Amino acid sequence: MSTPSLPRAASATGVLEPTNDVLVFEDVAIAFEDKVVLDGISFRLPRGETKAIFGVAGSGKSTLLKLALGLLKPDSGHIYTLGEDVTQMPEEQLFDLRRKVGIVFQESALFDSLTVRDNVAFRLMEEGDIPVDEIDRRVREALRFVELEHTVDMLPAELSGGMRRRVAIARAIITQPETILYDSPTGGLDPVTSTTIVELIVKQRDVYKSSSLLVTHRLQDAFVMADHCFDPKTNHMRRVEPGGRIEVPMAFMILRDGKVIFDGDIHALADTKDEYIREYIS
Amino acid sequence: MAAGDFLSDIQFISPIDFAKRKVQSLQEYSVLAAQSIANLFRRPIYGADMMQQADLIGFGSLPIVLASVFFTGAALALNSATTLSRFGATTVIGQLVSIGIVRELGPVLAGLVVAGRNSSGMASELGSMIVTEQIDAMRALGTDPMKKLVTPRVVASVLMLFFLTILGDFMGLLGGSVVASILLGMDAHEYWSNAWQTLVFSDVFMGLMKPLVFGFIVATVGCYYGLTTKGGTQGVGRSTTEAVVAAMILIIVVDVFVTRFLMVMLGS
Numbered sequence: 001m002s003t004p005s006l007p008r009a010a011s012a013t014g015v016l017e018p019t020n021d022v023l024v025f026e027d028v029a030i031a032f033e034d035k036v037v038l039d040g041i042s043f044r045l046p047r048g049e050t051k052a053i054f055g056v057a058g059s060g061k062s063t064l065l066k067l068a069l070g071l072l073k074p075d076s077g078h079i080y081t082l083g084e085d086v087t088q089m090p091e092e093q094l095f096d097l098r099r100k101v102g103i104v105f106q107e108s109a110l111f112d113s114l115t116v117r118d119n120v121a122f123r124l125m126e127e128g129d130i131p132v133d134e135i136d137r138r139v140r141e142a143l144r145f146v147e148l149e150h151t152v153d154m155l156p157a158e159l160s161g162g163m164r165r166r167v168a169i170a171r172a173i174i175t176q177p178e179t180i181l182y183d184s185p186t187g188g189l190d191p192v193t194s195t196t197i198v199e200l201i202v203k204q205r206d207v208y209k210s211s212s213l214l215v216t217h218r219l220q221d222a223f224v225m226a227d228h229c230f231d232p233k234t235n236h237m238r239r240v241e242p243g244g245r246i247e248v249p250m251a252f253m254i255l256r257d258g259k260v261i262f263d264g265d266i267h268a269l270a271d272t273k274d275e276y277i278r279e280y281i282s
Numbered sequence: 283m284a285a286g287d288f289l290s291d292i293q294f295i296s297p298i299d300f301a302k303r304k305v306q307s308l309q310e311y312s313v314l315a316a317q318s319i320a321n322l323f324r325r326p327i328y329g330a331d332m333m334q335q336a337d338l339i340g341f342g343s344l345p346i347v348l349a350s351v352f353f354t355g356a357a358l359a360l361n362s363a364t365t366l367s368r369f370g371a372t373t374v375i376g377q378l379v380s381i382g383i384v385r386e387l388g389p390v391l392a393g394l395v396v397a398g399r400n401s402s403g404m405a406s407e408l409g410s411m412i413v414t415e416q417i418d419a420m421r422a423l424g425t426d427p428m429k430k431l432v433t434p435r436v437v438a439s440v441l442m443l444f445f446l447t448i449l450g451d452f453m454g455l456l457g458g459s460v461v462a463s464i465l466l467g468m469d470a471h472e473y474w475s476n477a478w479q480t481l482v483f484s485d486v487f488m489g490l491m492k493p494l495v496f497g498f499i500v501a502t503v504g505c506y507y508g509l510t511t512k513g514g515t516q517g518v519g520r521s522t523t524e525a526v527v528a529a530m531i532l533i534i535v536v537d538v539f540v541t542r543f544l545m546v547m548l549g550s
Contacts, residue, residue, distance in 0.1 A: 066418070069421075069422050071418055071421055071422060091426070092426075094421075095421075095424045095425065095426055096424065098421065098422055098423065098424045099423075099424035101422075103419075103422045105415050105418070105419055105422075106415075107414065107415060109414060109415040109416050109418065109419035110416075110419075111416055111419070111420075112414070112416070122423055122425075123423050123424065126326070126423070126424065126425050128326055171423075
């Protein structure tokens with residue numbers, strides 16, 4: 001089992017010294033009423049890497065993503081998102097930081113009274129100074145990325161579960177954020193739709209070099225992402241040859257009882273001797 | 283279910299915890315109310331959302347406000363006529379209806395009707411957004427829900443209730459006029475002349491200040507209960523009911539204090 005090394009000390013201003021990490025958790029703990037959900041979590045997400053987070057239901061995976069965006073405040077510890085300590089920032093400043101990070105919620109969380117176009121364009125419309133033509137162009141581009149251009153005028157209620165997730169991905173990527181947080185993007189979907197979503201995440205990782213945290217229950221999705229890369233020529237992902245030149249920037253992290261019990265790449269995961277982890281991944 | 287099982291399912295909280303929760307709720311409500319005003323002076327200002335809410339709250343509530351104040355004015359004229367006829371003073375019905383509607387019944391009725399319709403609507407809409415993570419999504423997308431959702435509703439409620447009260451007052455007087463003319467055989471000109479001449483500045487001022495306060499209560503209470511919704515769809519239903527009850531009670535209680543305050547201020 002590998003354990004994460006702790007990040008460097010923050011400066012007196014609450015801003016992390018420039019590093020290659022887009023996200024750093026430092027001894028973070030949070031409890032809801034009497035239930036401890038995260039207990040001294042420390043890990044880092046290097047720039048360009050996708051880290052899949054596993055754990056049983058209620059192990060604090062979704063909480064972790066909300067903490068990273070400052071949507072929740074931890075009871076103790078520090079969280080540095082894009083170098084800034086979100087645990088110390090007032091809500092007003094967090095809004096600026098959040099514009100640089102995309103998130104796909106577990107149940108999509110699309111605004112049900114807005115059309116797909118307005119959902120995807122939400123961030124751009126909030127900027128206030130972007131021409132409508134430019135907004136429309138970028139909305140169509142984002143929807144084309146998730147292959148849902150034809151749904152632009154539809155309401156979320158008219159879409160299937162898989163389509164809603166893809167619209168949520170389009171909404172998250174429209175400003176091309178350098179970090180994207182995915183909360184169970186394939187949960188409850190059929191295998192074909194799941195593969196489509198996994199392919200989109202791989203495409204985002206390999207084409208736009210985004211860093212991401214991926215919360216999932218589906219081990220097979222993360223394993224596919226670890227041994228596939230996106231081929232722009234065919235517009236599909238393809239398996240990476242073992243021992244080949246291409247190195248997939250993919251890591252795995254497992255939570256148990258509020259603690260990180262594994263943080264490493266697929267080879268370390270395959271070689272682990274931990275009984276619980278072996279049973280979990282079998 | 284046995285009585286023992288039922289009792290064991292009930293969670294008792296100590297009076298101190300109960301008091302703490304109430305104080306915390308009051309504190310949270312006060313913060314929300316203060317922020318809703320402070321956001322008027324911070325960019326961005328959501329003008330389009332304010333217009334949309336004004337349409338929903340103002341135009342949407344128009345028929346029920348007009349109808350309720352119209353029939354209250356009519357009932358007030360009928361009840362007054364019974365008492366006044368004993369003294370042979372039915373000619374002052376116009377004055378009585380006018381003072382009653384403009385100073386008190388118009389603003390309070392409009393406030394209660396708008397609270398019933400819109401506090402519940404706001405609580406259920408925002409509550410649904412909470413349980414489906416849409417509020418979290420909005421925050422995650424870099425937008426302040428207080429600015430985007432609460433302030434436009436507060437501004438729209440305050441402005442629209444002001445205008446609804448003016449129209450409601452007129453309808454209340456009209457209701458009184460219909461009863462006075464058709465059922466009591468009074469001269470309509472005499473009724474309107476009495477009603478108009480009896481009103482002084484303090485009556486109108488008091489009648490038009492109250493809806494500003496009531497509109498603020500309607501929106502802030504509705505938004506507060508919506509944004510503090512817990513417990514899924516059942517929680518949304520609970521928030522909706524609590525919002526209507528709290529807004530209505532608050533309007534009735536605050537009305538007494540506002541009336542007293544304005545009477546002292548205006549020396550009437």
